[in-house]
Amino acid sequence: xxxTAAVVxxxxxxxxxxxxxxxxxxxxxxxxxxxxxxxxxxxxxxxxAEDPPGPVDVAVLAVPPADIAATLAAVQSRGLAHAYTDVxxxxxxxxxxxxxxxxxxxxxxGGHPMAGGERSGPLAARADLFEGRVWALVPxxxxxxxxxxxxxxxxxxxxxxxxxxxxxxxxxxxxxVSHAPHLVASLMAARLEHAAEAEVGMAGQGVRDVTRVAAxxxxxxxEILAANASSVADVLTELATDLxxxxxxxxxxxxxxxxxxSVALTALLARGTAGHGRLPHKxxxxxxxxxxxxxxxxxxxxxxxxxxxxxxAAGVNIEDVFIDHAPGQITGMVELLVTAENAGRLTRSLRxxxxxxxx
Amino acid sequence: xxxTAAVVxxxxxxxxxxxxxxxxxxxxxxxxxxxxxxxxxxxxxxxxAEDPPGPVDVAVLAVPPADIAATLAAVQSRGLAHAYTDVxxxxxxxxxxxxxxxxxxxxxxGGHPMAGGERSGPLAARADLFEGRVWALVPxxxxxxxxxxxxxxxxxxxxxxxxxxxxxxxxxxxxxVSHAPHLVASLMAARLEHAAEAEVGMAGQGVRDVTRVAAxxxxxxxEILAANASSVADVLTELATDLxxxxxxxxxxxxxxxxxxSVALTALLARGTAGHGRLPHKxxxxxxxxxxxxxxxxxxxxxxxxxxxxxxAAGVNIEDVFIDHAPGQITGMVELLVTAENAGRLTRSLRxxxxxxxx
Numbered sequence: 001x002x003x004t005a006a007v008v009x010x011x012x013x014x015x016x017x018x019x020x021x022x023x024x025x026x027x028x029x030x031x032x033x034x035x036x037x038x039x040x041x042x043x044x045x046x047x048x049a050e051d052p053p054g055p056v057d058v059a060v061l062a063v064p065p066a067d068i069a070a071t072l073a074a075v076q077s078r079g080l081a082h083a084y085t086d087v088x089x090x091x092x093x094x095x096x097x098x099x100x101x102x103x104x105x106x107x108x109x110g111g112h113p114m115a116g117g118e119r120s121g122p123l124a125a126r127a128d129l130f131e132g133r134v135w136a137l138v139p140x141x142x143x144x145x146x147x148x149x150x151x152x153x154x155x156x157x158x159x160x161x162x163x164x165x166x167x168x169x170x171x172x173x174x175x176x177v178s179h180a181p182h183l184v185a186s187l188m189a190a191r192l193e194h195a196a197e198a199e200v201g202m203a204g205q206g207v208r209d210v211t212r213v214a215a216x217x218x219x220x221x222x223e224i225l226a227a228n229a230s231s232v233a234d235v236l237t238e239l240a241t242d243l244x245x246x247x248x249x250x251x252x253x254x255x256x257x258x259x260x261x262s263v264a265l266t267a268l269l270a271r272g273t274a275g276h277g278r279l280p281h282k283x284x285x286x287x288x289x290x291x292x293x294x295x296x297x298x299x300x301x302x303x304x305x306x307x308x309x310x311x312x313a314a315g316v317n318i319e320d321v322f323i324d325h326a327p328g329q330i331t332g333m334v335e336l337l338v339t340a341e342n343a344g345r346l347t348r349s350l351r352x353x354x355x356x357x358x359x
Numbered sequence: 360x361x362x363t364a365a366v367v368x369x370x371x372x373x374x375x376x377x378x379x380x381x382x383x384x385x386x387x388x389x390x391x392x393x394x395x396x397x398x399x400x401x402x403x404x405x406x407x408a409e410d411p412p413g414p415v416d417v418a419v420l421a422v423p424p425a426d427i428a429a430t431l432a433a434v435q436s437r438g439l440a441h442a443y444t445d446v447x448x449x450x451x452x453x454x455x456x457x458x459x460x461x462x463x464x465x466x467x468x469g470g471h472p473m474a475g476g477e478r479s480g481p482l483a484a485r486a487d488l489f490e491g492r493v494w495a496l497v498p499x500x501x502x503x504x505x506x507x508x509x510x511x512x513x514x515x516x517x518x519x520x521x522x523x524x525x526x527x528x529x530x531x532x533x534x535x536v537s538h539a540p541h542l543v544a545s546l547m548a549a550r551l552e553h554a555a556e557a558e559v560g561m562a563g564q565g566v567r568d569v570t571r572v573a574a575x576x577x578x579x580x581x582e583i584l585a586a587n588a589s590s591v592a593d594v595l596t597e598l599a600t601d602l603x604x605x606x607x608x609x610x611x612x613x614x615x616x617x618x619x620x621s622v623a624l625t626a627l628l629a630r631g632t633a634g635h636g637r638l639p640h641k642x643x644x645x646x647x648x649x650x651x652x653x654x655x656x657x658x659x660x661x662x663x664x665x666x667x668x669x670x671x672a673a674g675v676n677i678e679d680v681f682i683d684h685a686p687g688q689i690t691g692m693v694e695l696l697v698t699a700e701n702a703g704r705l706t707r708s709l710r711x712x713x714x715x716x717x718x
């Protein structure tokens with residue numbers, strides 16, 4: 001059973017791991033190149049900002065990908081822990097460096113929790129950051145059974161679901177579902193940089209969603225993309241082929257020379273719809289079971305409280321909430337995602353007009 | 360003053376215009392190729408599903424872009440109205456057809472409300488669909504002062520903000536902020552079509568947002584893209600140049616041949632961040648003024664009601680709400696967007712732990 005842990009690196013992920021483990025009764029020892037970061041994390045209740053008195057059960061290296069191998073060698077040489085893992089978002093390069101550096105690869109099992117966000121630092125940490133999230137596990141050729149048991153226990157203890165992948169497979173997956181989408185969002189957002197005021201004034205929710213992640217720190221994302229450059233380039237090369245086909249189809253249609261252009265364009269759009277359909281629903285449940293109940297509320301303190309008091313009185317559980325504000329609009333449309341069987345009960349108990357839509 | 364209107368086409372937009380005008384006391388006459396659609400809209404309170412007894416003040420043509428010119432010629436020949444407008448999302452081609460078809464261009468002023476969504480049909484209509492939205496107005500060379508006055512009154516009466524553009528400028532703007540982002544989302548989503556289960560299992564909110572609009576109907580979107588093919592192709596051609604540069608930089612980094620690759624990649628990402636910053640904030644207010652208060656709630660009926668009752672007791676207005684569910688997770692993180700000066704008051708009045716983050 002996991003009783004003691006060391007967290008090296010008190011950023012968002014490291015501090016969140018420490019908070020989660022501490023809240024489950026594990027004794028955690030924190031360190032960071034910046035002593036203030038470890039002290040801040042400790043003040044938040046994440047653990048002790050000091051060296052452990054002896055080897056801990058597991059050490060979590062929450063340092064940048066480029067520093068994993070050197071950090072692992074250093075902490076192994078001083079016998080910090082019986083088992084070691086990390087949280088780096090790209091795995092193949094660090095694993096190669098670890099194997100070349102003469103580290104003990106039996107006591108190491110790579111990890112990558114699919115959680116985080118645009119925020120950083122210990123103050124952004126949350127004990128529940130990993131609850132219900134996937135946590136990728138990437139072994140070496142030598143990872144021992146004891147190391148497997150310890151790191152798996154860590155992952156399940158913080159509420160995450162382990163998913164075992166090899167390093168190359170992991171890096172291809174994050175290229176596809178995280179790194180390439182980020183760069184695509186950036187490329188689309190870059191088109192807006194020199195747009196006229198009237199043009200951006202016509203922007204709606206669609207372009208906001210497509211470009212949202214482009215707000216991330218360019219230097220941080222350049223590092224992430226550089227560490228996974230080959231896999232990201234592979235995804236984008238395939239995308240570029242489709243993009244060229246789309247542009248060619250549009251040019252043909254603009255010249256009133258349809259031929260196969262309409263068919264090709266529809267096929268590209270249909271593949272997008274199919275691909276979008278592959279994404280798991282937020283709650284891991286089929287979309288069909290839910291409907292949206294739309295309610296118009298005023299923009300005053302208490303309006304949402306009145307609405308949710310009515311919802312509570314109806315005894316209906318809300319799966320998700322979305323508030324649709326128009327720019328400068330006084331009122332807002334609140335959309336409540338509920339199971340189909342609850343929708344009627346909910347609308348009857350609301351004191352304001354509502355409409356029900358299938359998702 | 361606007362007293363009577365005819366709406367031709369009882370889909371989402373036409374019925375919403377009719378509902379909005381009816382709610383403001385205008386007498387509305389509805390028609391549709393499908394009589395059931397007009398009767399449905401009428402049953403919703405959108406107006407009379409019959410021909411007006413004489414010329415109305417304004418007729419709104421809510422028919423597909425390809426049908427605008429023929430519909431305008433037909434309704435003008437029977438003297439349906441004193442002024443005419445439409446709601447088509449692409450303008451240059453329809454305007455050219457109108458000018459070629461011998462329609463009266465003095466009584467016509469083109470329009471395009473920036474509202475709608477993935478839903479369609481009269482049952483999805485809302486009287487408030489246009490409140491606070493931009494409504495583009497695209498005149499002919501001959502649009503009369505009377506037509507200007509009437510159509511502007513229509514737009515402001517339904518709560519929208521008029522934005523005057525020429526046809527080519529309008530079509531370039533929607534290519535940039537709507538049509539190209541849609542196709543980019545489709546191209547990214549198409550990469551997921553044949554992904555392994557483990558790969559899509561690692562998807563988070565980022566790729567969901569980037570690809571959300573790709574769920575739209577491929578046939579409808581092929582029509583929209585085809586009607587604005589040249590402008591969309593121009594945006595995507597520029598994007599393709601940047602994409603090629605990004606792929607080249609990634610290939611260089613993958614080969615450990617940095618040179619200018621890191622600098623080029625960072626510059627592309629920084630242009631994306633700058634472009635994203637050009638989008639108006641949801642409420643038309645600077646982002647800096649708001650902070651996010653994060654609260655953990657259980658997944659039971661009444662939890663949200665308790666939270667919003669506390670919020671109400673604090674007298675704090677919530678600008679936006681976001682519920683972050685992890686797959687299979689019992690609890691959820693609720694993020695409340697409030698003004699910075701209200702954050703302290705809010706957190707003190709909540710009975711559950713909360714954290715405050717700058718946006």
